[in-house]
Amino acid sequence: MLQASIKDNDFLAFTLAHPQAIDAPFKVNTNSNVNVEVLDTGVICFTPKDYQKDIVLSCAVHGNETAPIEICNELITGLLTGELTLKQRVLFLIGNPPSIHNKTRFVEENMNRLFSGGHANGDTQNQERVRAKALEGYVRDFFEQNDDKQRIHYDLHTAIKPSKHEKFAIYPYRHGKSYSGEQMMFLAACGVDTILYHHEPTTTFSYYSSNEFGADAFTVELGKVMPFGQNDMSKFAKAKAMLTALVTQTEVELPAYEAEQLNLYKVSRSVNKHFEDFTFSFADSTENFTQFNKGEVLATEGGQQVIIEHDIEAIVFPNAKVPVGQRTVLCLIPAPNEDVQ
Ligand SMILES: O=C(O)CCC(=O)N[C@@H](CCC(=O)O)C(=O)O
Ligand SMILES: [Zn+2]
Numbered sequence: 001m002l003q004a005s006i007k008d009n010d011f012l013a014f015t016l017a018h019p020q021a022i023d024a025p026f027k028v029n030t031n032s033n034v035n036v037e038v039l040d041t042g043v044i045c046f047t048p049k050d051y052q053k054d055i056v057l058s059c060a061v062h063g064n065e066t067a068p069i070e071i072c073n074e075l076i077t078g079l080l081t082g083e084l085t086l087k088q089r090v091l092f093l094i095g096n097p098p099s100i101h102n103k104t105r106f107v108e109e110n111m112n113r114l115f116s117g118g119h120a121n122g123d124t125q126n127q128e129r130v131r132a133k134a135l136e137g138y139v140r141d142f143f144e145q146n147d148d149k150q151r152i153h154y155d156l157h158t159a160i161k162p163s164k165h166e167k168f169a170i171y172p173y174r175h176g177k178s179y180s181g182e183q184m185m186f187l188a189a190c191g192v193d194t195i196l197y198h199h200e201p202t203t204t205f206s207y208y209s210s211n212e213f214g215a216d217a218f219t220v221e222l223g224k225v226m227p228f229g230q231n232d233m234s235k236f237a238k239a240k241a242m243l244t245a246l247v248t249q250t251e252v253e254l255p256a257y258e259a260e261q262l263n264l265y266k267v268s269r270s271v272n273k274h275f276e277d278f279t280f281s282f283a284d285s286t287e288n289f290t291q292f293n294k295g296e297v298l299a300t301e302g303g304q305q306v307i308i309e310h311d312i313e314a315i316v317f318p319n320a321k322v323p324v325g326q327r328t329v330l331c332l333i334p335a336p337n338e339d340v341q
Helices: 011-017 066-081 097-102 127-144 181-189 205-213 233-248
Strands: 026-028 035-040 043-047 053-059 089-094 150-159 168-171 194-197 216-224 263-272 291-293 297-301 304-307 312-316 327-334
Touching: 011 066, 011 089, 011 097, 035 127, 043 127, 053 066, 053 127, 053 233, 066 089, 066 150, 066 216, 066 233, 089 127, 127 205, 150 205, 181 216, 181 233, 205 216, 216 233, 297 327
Parallel strands: 053 089, 053 150, 150 216, 168 194, 194 263
Antiparallel strands: 026 035, 035 043, 043 089, 168 216, 263 327, 291 312, 297 304, 312 327
């Protein structure tokens, strides 16, 4: 395999210089005994001699969510320079480089609706579909190289709206399996103190890794979307420190699971858009996790009202501008007593 170096050990700059494609795979020269391979644009894999965990860290599945991109790039640079000593196998994915250039969530289609084969639905073809299929393949190859390692995938995002709980994670639908208390305490140590249990299969990246490979996988929302240069990186210090510990330590010490340390919600329903005239009845400035009371009108579309069904429902990710057929908002109810092991 070809050998090369990455200028200034800056994998993000290298990726953004070749957003569509590169000559790959190639091995990266390093001073350590870690094997480093670039598999595609934005795709780099680090394999130490001995390890117990196969970890995927993805960012820029939405190109304008910059803080996770900066965190991942700093970790990659630390590993390339040898400043960080790797103890686990890690695959970093910079999901959608052209949309980073574009400074937008996506170029043609929301990539986080295209996994688990979503990229093959209908007749459409576009760069996000091609990339989602390729990312599925890199994750599959990565996890399937071992069957005796713990599989982890944190898909790192930031949210469009400000949130009453600044950092939160979506626990993909478990098909009846219990939830991991250890994982939730890891997230809490990252400052991610709020968990949303999803109620149905989705075409997100984290559900793909969870469902197909049994990975401990989460969509992790680390704050609010900001352009490069405007992120207050001190707000991500805990998350970066814990991710660093995860990849550089044999085991990460965590406290025992305590539900009281977390805000636990269950998705009660996903409100999908059926008509072009879908409109929310609350202001655009409404924060994630704002609560509504039973009977209140959440939205209107096609001459019908969408009404709050439970005593209280909180909302997250409101977005009326999605295409017909897609999710406009998730409704949440408290879920303190789920099956956690
Ligand atoms: O703030 C928003 O409206 C969206 C933030 C975001 O990208 N969230 C993910 C959540 C994925 C999941 O449900 O696991 C998304 O919408 O893709
Ligand atoms: Zn996102």
